Amino acid sequence: MNALTTSLAARRKDPSRFPTDADLIGYDRAQSFAKMIAGEIAARVQPGMNERDAVATTAQVFKDHGIKDHWHMPVIGVADGSTKFTSAGRLIKSVFGARKRVLRDGDLIFIDIAPFFEGYPSDFTLTHLYGKNERLQRLIDCALGLTRRISTHLREDQHAGQTWEWIKREIESSCAYDLRQFPISPVAHRFAKVPESWPYFREIGTVHLFVMGAPILLRSSKINMRGLWVIEPLLVDRELDRAAKTEEIVFVTGGETLIFGEKPFAG
Numbered sequence: 500m501n502a503l504t505t506s507l508a509a510r511r512k513d514p515s516r517f518p519t520d521a522d523l524i525g526y527d528r529a530q531s532f533a534k535m536i537a538g539e540i541a542a543r544v545q546p547g548m549n550e551r552d553a554v555a556t557t558a559q560v561f562k563d564h565g566i567k568d569h570w571h572m573p574v575i576g577v578a579d580g581s582t583k584f585t586s587a588g589r590l591i592k593s594v595f596g597a598r599k600r601v602l603r604d605g606d607l608i609f610i611d612i613a614p615f616f617e618g619y620p621s622d623f624t625l626t627h628l629y630g631k632n633e634r635l636q637r638l639i640d641c642a643l644g645l646t647r648r649i650s651t652h653l654r655e656d657q658h659a660g661q662t663w664e665w666i667k668r669e670i671e672s673s674c675a676y677d678l679r680q681f682p683i684s685p686v687a688h689r690f691a692k693v694p695e696s697w698p699y700f701r702e703i704g705t706v707h708l709f710v711m712g713a714p715i716l717l718r719s720s721k722i723n724m725r726g727l728w729v730i731e732p733l734l735v736d737r738e739l740d741r742a743a744k745t746e747e748i749v750f751v752t753g754g755e756t757l758i759f760g761e762k763p764f765a766g
């Protein structure tokens with residue numbers, strides 16, 4: 500086999516770019532499961548609770564569903580805790596004060612979870628508003644709409660740098676918010692199941708991601724977009740000091756993008 504054939508064969512074995520049909524079903528079920536779990540966490544957290552309570556509630560929901568393994572560890576942010584991934588300084592600061600971040604009516608919680616289900620990873624964020632707050636609702640709707648527009652725009656013949664530019668233009672023309680991005684929060688990153696030979700450890704998905712080629716959508720990247728991606732633009736309303744995002748896992752091909760976890764979880 501010459502070098503080109505070898506490298507093509509290696510690429511076809513890359514589960515992030517060439518998932519099997521069984522994998523597509525596995526990711527789809529795992530993502531539906533994660534969405535259901537995030538919804539249950541949001542329903543069990545109530546105004547009056549602080550971020551510590553919300554973290555404890557999350558742990559209880561995981562326990563109730565027998566969830567032990569996570570592609571990345573859960574991130575829960577209440578009120579201004581939603582901004583913890585908007586800068587390195589915010590991330591460090593957010594380690595403290597969880598008791599003081601109290602959920603009020605008209606405010607939001609940020610639930611970023613990634614439980615394994617039937618051996619497949621998931622990755623989902625729910626930004627949930629309690630009660631009414633038009634401005635926060637607009638921020639959440641904008642993040643959801645933008646994520647979906649990105650998901651459905653992607654095709655394998657685009658390269659990552661072009662995609663990055665398109666997303667930036669799309670945000671500038673349609674959203675009045677700041678977009679936060681790499682290194683703290685990439686707009687999109689690749690996604691794949693972890694090799695079976697790996698033992699389970701904390702942040703296994705994050706570590707695996709960084710051993711893959713071109714794991715993050717970067718302006719400078721020329722790699723084509725085929726494969727599995729997590730789309731997760733993080734929008735910030737600086738005045739309100741709140742952030743919102745969702746996460747969609749998609750499979751980008753030459754045709755219509757496949758978006759995982761669209762159906763309600765069926766057990």
Ligand SMILES: [Fe+2]
Nearest residue numbers: 611612622623
């Ligand atoms: Fe996530």
